Amino acid sequence: MTPDLLARLQSARAALQPVALLTRLSDGHQCLWPEDSAPGALAEAAETALRDDAARTVTLDGEAWFVHPQNPPLRLIVVGAVHVAQSLVPMALPLGFAVTVIDPRRAFATEERFTGVTLIGEWPDEAMAALRPDGRTAVVTLTHDPKLDDPALDVALKAPCFYIGALGSRRTHGKRVARLKEMGHGEAAIARIRAPIGLDIEAVTAPEIALSILAEIVAARRGAALARRVPAAEPATA
Amino acid sequence: MSDSEDVLATAASWRAAGETVALATVVETWGSSPRPAGSRLAVTASGRMAGSVSGGCIEGAVADAAKQTMASGTPQLLDFGISDERAWEVGLACGGKLKVFVEALS
Structure with a gap:
């Protein structure tokens, strides 16, 4: 995780903003939904994860992504x-x-x-x-x-x-x-x-x-x- | 999610203090794993730990892997389970299986 992404995660939390951290498990590439755009199926998984407040791994075009909801406290x-x-x-x-x-x-x-x-x-x-x-x-x-x-x-x-x-x-x-x-x-x-x-x-x-x-x-x-x-x-x- | 958020805050403060930090996250579990997906452990090169990815069974092995990742910068996806020889070594007594993603904070 880059320090920049960590800072964005922390400011989202401070602003009581629900976000999902998306990690491609093959190489560790990360983005923050919805601030960063994500392909439809991944965005859907992020939305579901935030609603259920439950993290899960999803496979998209043969790539495994870890979808990690970060809800406000x-x-x-x-x-x-x-x-x-x-x-x-x-x-x-x-x-x-x-x-x-x-x-x-x-x-x-x-x-x-x-x-x-x-x-x-x-x-x-x-x-x-x-x-x-x-x-x-x-x-x-x-x-x-x-x-x-x-x-x-x-x-x-x-x-x-x-x-x-x-x-x-x-x-x-x-x-x-x-x-x-x-x-x-x-x-x-x-x-x-x-x-x-x-x-x-x-x-x-x-x-x-x-x-x-x-x-x-x-x-x-x-x-x-x-x-x-x-x-x-x-x-x-x- | 709050306990995993506290781990992030701790990791951030360690990094600000000049430590080299890695993050481990449970990304998948099967069976009776003690910590759900999303649980985090932060590790420093100097040996500090915050949070957890299991009931203590695999933290040592994850910390070892984290040291490799801090040195190489390459993330790792670790498998722990009863059919895994390495897990036998570190003793995943609960009989569960889990995957842990390890990344450097850099």
Whole structure:
């Protein structure tokens, strides 16, 4: 790989630009799709590889090419700069997530409590709308406060996030479901929310809860067949 | 992909520090290979390593090949598998097969 190509790969990553590195295995010739043009079949393979986020070797006119997708990092948006978030954030970074923490309460969202992540001190609805969550984004709400969690969930449910999780008991979630219905969300959309959040590993401490949340996020990302928790029932008197 | 991106960043910083660097990438796997296609290992002539292309079974052999590539500038496509004598030597205990592309960063 030439230093020039390496620099282009790194600037594509910094600009959150999905690119595919194409390598001809016979001689190591390389190009970067779509910046460099590629013959139709190779461009198609690059597109597929980026969509599946999976590298593969393809043969074109008797030549083997390695098609290596370089997608922008996965994103994790955490609403609530709370105690669990302090455990969640440092565990999410080595898993490859670019992490953003949203909390308008100045005392919580401080650099001292959260290093190496983007902190946003705005209201979740505005902050979430600006972040434009996509199919490579996971959203976790941790505040327990409907004023903060609900607007974030409202935006998340309208976006193709691959994971939406909300901290709170079944009872809390039941009330939340009722509120989200009033906001106009249908049952199928609301069922996307993982609540109670996290895999059922009997987590007690903040780091244990963070671990169960991240394990559930990885499982969702990888399409693992996991038994989901029994969904929370809506309270009889909403 | 993020861990392989970190390998690239590490490789870039090594090169900026004046090291000679080679990159190894898993380009194909069959059976129970521990690391998927796209996994990267960066190696320097001075013996530093970052990332991985297996669970540790073939890193030594790949680093040796990388040293050749750093010296010659010619990329290599390495085959590792249970039917491969060389793989027996380095012990690919998982029983998988994989191909690793080795190139100089220059």
